[in-house]
Amino acid sequence: MNPLLGSDIRSMAQRSVLCWLATADASGQPNVTPKEIFAILDDEHIVVANIASPGSAKNIRANAKVCLSFIDVFAQKGYKVLGVATEAKPTDAEYARWVEPLRAMAGERFPIHSVFVVRATAVEPILAPSYLLYPAETSEAMQIASALRVYGVRRAGEDGF
Ligand SMILES: Cc1cc2nc3c(=O)[nH]c(=O)nc-3n(C[C@H](O)[C@H](O)[C@H](O)COP(=O)(O)O)c2cc1C
Secondary structure (H helix, E strand, O other), X not given: OOOOOOHHHHHHHHHOOOEEEEEEOOOOOEEEEEEOOEEEOOOOEEEEEEOOOHHHHHHHHHOOEEEEEEEEXXXXXXEEEEEEEEEEOOOOOOHHHHHHHHHHHHOOOOOOXXXXXXXXXXXXXXXXXXXXXXXXXXXXXXXXXXXXXXXXXXXXXXXXX
């Protein structure tokens, strides 16, 4: 059986600079905020550093259901991961395993208070509508060129940049 978090999803997570973590409180009120320090740990777990996220932590304690999405903004594609989360604290037995991939990303300047451990239950691709509506005339290279124009940026190495 294919793993939920396979190699395509891993490489997309690495290409996406950040993810968006959606949580909800006990009443169902949604909350969504960006998290840059995140990693796919294994075939079913994503770990997210709690550096400045008291709202997400509170929600996860009240309601374990989360949704985490990330996209490559240039290729305009990514993934949505549904799952259940727990908050792992430094005193927890398995904490070293959860925090390990995040420490180097956060560095010394950004202390990690705890780790949101998301166990994936379902994964869905996210695609810009052009890929779906106009497949014959849409390629990843064209989407990237268009996004570079929209964001007003050039890639290193282009035009002597
Ligand atoms: C680009 C960007 C990246 C961020 N990355 C993280 C992160 O990895 N971990 C974290 O705890 N907060 C991160 N933050 C800060 C949280 O998104 C921010 O403190 C937010 O208000 C937390 O909301 P919450 O308490 O509802 O989770 C980031 C913010 C931005 C703008």
